[in-house]
Amino acid sequence: MEELKRFLIFSFCSEPETLGNLQWLSCYLTTIKHSELYKSVFVVLLLLAITAPVSLMFGFGGAMAARSRIWVINGFGRLYIAIVRGVPDIAFFMFFVIALDQALEWLRHHTLCPDWSDAIWQGNDFVVCPEAKMPLSAASQWVHNSYSFALAILTFSIVFGAFAANVLFGAMRAVPGAQIETADAYGMTRRQTFWRIIVPQMWVYALPGLSNLWMILIKATPLLFLLGIEDIVYWARELGGSKTAKFTSYPHGDLRMWYFLALLVFYLAFTRISEIVLDRLMARLTFGQAITGGDSQRAGKT
Amino acid sequence: MSNTDLVISISDLHKSYGQLDVLKGVTLNAKRGEVVSLIGSSGSGKSTLLRCANLLETPQQGDIVFKGEPVAWKGAGEARRPADTSQVLRIRTNLSMVFQQFNLWSHMTILQNVMEAPHSVLGRPKEDVKMAALAYLEKVGITEKADSYPAHLSGGQQQRAAIARALCMEPEALLFDEPTSALDPELEQEVIQVIKSLAKEGRTMLIVTHDMRLAWDVSDHVVFLNKGLIEEEGAPDDVFGHPKSERLQQFLKSTLAA
Numbered sequence A: 001m002e003e004l005k006r007f008l009i010f011s012f013c014s015e016p017e018t019l020g021n022l023q024w025l026s027c028y029l030t031t032i033k034h035s036e037l038y039k040s041v042f043v044v045l046l047l048l049a050i051t052a053p054v055s056l057m058f059g060f061g062g063a064m065a066a067r068s069r070i071w072v073i074n075g076f077g078r079l080y081i082a083i084v085r086g087v088p089d090i091a092f093f094m095f096f097v098i099a100l101d102q103a104l105e106w107l108r109h110h111t112l113c114p115d116w117s118d119a120i121w122q123g124n125d126f127v128v129c130p131e132a133k134m135p136l137s138a139a140s141q142w143v144h145n146s147y148s149f150a151l152a153i154l155t156f157s158i159v160f161g162a163f164a165a166n167v168l169f170g171a172m173r174a175v176p177g178a179q180i181e182t183a184d185a186y187g188m189t190r191r192q193t194f195w196r197i198i199v200p201q202m203w204v205y206a207l208p209g210l211s212n213l214w215m216i217l218i219k220a221t222p223l224l225f226l227l228g229i230e231d232i233v234y235w236a237r238e239l240g241g242s243k244t245a246k247f248t249s250y251p252h253g254d255l256r257m258w259y260f261l262a263l264l265v266f267y268l269a270f271t272r273i274s275e276i277v278l279d280r281l282m283a284r285l286t287f288g289q290a291i292t293g294g295d296s297q298r299a300g301k302t
Numbered sequence B: 001m002s003n004t005d006l007v008i009s010i011s012d013l014h015k016s017y018g019q020l021d022v023l024k025g026v027t028l029n030a031k032r033g034e035v036v037s038l039i040g041s042s043g044s045g046k047s048t049l050l051r052c053a054n055l056l057e058t059p060q061q062g063d064i065v066f067k068g069e070p071v072a073w074k075g076a077g078e079a080r081r082p083a084d085t086s087q088v089l090r091i092r093t094n095l096s097m098v099f100q101q102f103n104l105w106s107h108m109t110i111l112q113n114v115m116e117a118p119h120s121v122l123g124r125p126k127e128d129v130k131m132a133a134l135a136y137l138e139k140v141g142i143t144e145k146a147d148s149y150p151a152h153l154s155g156g157q158q159q160r161a162a163i164a165r166a167l168c169m170e171p172e173a174l175l176f177d178e179p180t181s182a183l184d185p186e187l188e189q190e191v192i193q194v195i196k197s198l199a200k201e202g203r204t205m206l207i208v209t210h211d212m213r214l215a216w217d218v219s220d221h222v223v224f225l226n227k228g229l230i231e232e233e234g235a236p237d238d239v240f241g242h243p244k245s246e247r248l249q250q251f252l253k254s255t256l257a258a
């Protein structure tokens, strides 16, 4: 039975039926199947670690675009913010991933198989030549996983980038007018004012909104399964369900409640740690730039 | 008097916000080394005039000449704009503004505030700017606050820092918009002392103020603005000692009573 293989070798695990509770548990929690659960925790953390900075960059770009005086760029920025804000996350996730996937395959189809005569759309089916498949059918499991993971990161980043763009756009406008006018009065160009005054000052106004987004992002990670990635929640349900001796050497009743309890603790601990870190960051940012000072300057604009 | 002796020359300036005519034809000159004070009741257009001088506001009509160089305009009426951005920047860097609410950049220390524009706008080397900045901070008496943030300074200290920031631009003239109005009476004096010492040095200054004592003491020329027009102007002894127009007499009576 495959489950007998384990990623940690405990010699006593060869006959689980005879073991005491603690040893049984240590054997049970180190089966190959459980290693999938741990891997999915890692996948979630990796997703967060990549998505957060990338969405921040997208958000910054979006906010800058929405401020642009060139109307094409301005329109693009505002559209980006509006579309993603107005469409439910789930719909966007499903739509975007399929659309992107098919767009890539469509492009590859036209460059790689120019002689292909069959229609791409056959009824509701989307059929491209085998060479255009993303990834190739023959590709290893590893490539398939990486591809869907990359798509997931891109989708999360675009969605959360739009939220971040909205927050940053607001934060840029929250910088007191008097601060900007003073930069004008001292001869700074628009660009200098943006980089030297607005960007350094906006964080104080952006951080509460960004913290909020970070929490939402953490909580949104189970959406990964929509993108075909087996995430923590998937494995918790899979492993927790009751098992009879017929299928496993570790028969047990319905343990899902315990699995989900563990998940709950994981997510709660994670958000709590984030809160503490973000509070510290806020305290540091506000140290010099006391918002009260900014407010009195804004109020005093003549 | 040659043209270049005039640092700022404003003639027949009109400025309105929509229906509201704020300036209705104002002519004003500041010679090199001259201190000109602008007085007048609230809403008479003093700040607007000052802000037009360094092009923070665009007048719909009238000319502004900086050191013999007229500001180039394009468009007319509401659509009028300065035509030459580099000229605008050149004029702004030569007319340093001191604001009523100090407006120090809140994310920078005092020293960084003073060094910012000379370094990033004028492109002067950092080391030189730092030496100059420290010298100006000493001049206004807040060397020990160089590394503090604005929010941790008293109003008087902030305003003196703002004056150091203006001086560090090595401008042709300083523009003050009610520099003492936001300060408690005790703190007012420390700023007034600094302004007086600058006047003695022979700096060109345009000062909008509610402080008649200050205007009398430091000015070479006093301008009384009323409802967007100059009602009366002259040497401080004449304007304050022998006001001719009824409005100025009323204005002085009301401000002295206050």
Ligand SMILES: Nc1ncnc2c1ncn2[C@@H]1O[C@H](COP(=O)(O)OP(=O)(O)OP(=O)(O)O)[C@@H](O)[C@H]1O
Pocket (backbone or CB within 6 Å): A302, B017, B020, B022, B040, B041, B042, B043, B044, B045, B046, B047, B048, B049
């Ligand atoms: N940006 C603006 N938009 C519309 N109206 C304005 C604007 N700035 C000033 N005003 C109006 O122009 C008039 C003159 O304003 P200004 O600030 O020049 O007066 P002031 O003489 O400086 O008054 P104070 O002594 O109160 O500072 C006021 O009626 C004011 O409401």
Ligand SMILES: [Mg+2]
Pocket (backbone or CB within 6 Å): A302, B046, B047, B048, B177, B178
């Ligand atoms: Mg004013």
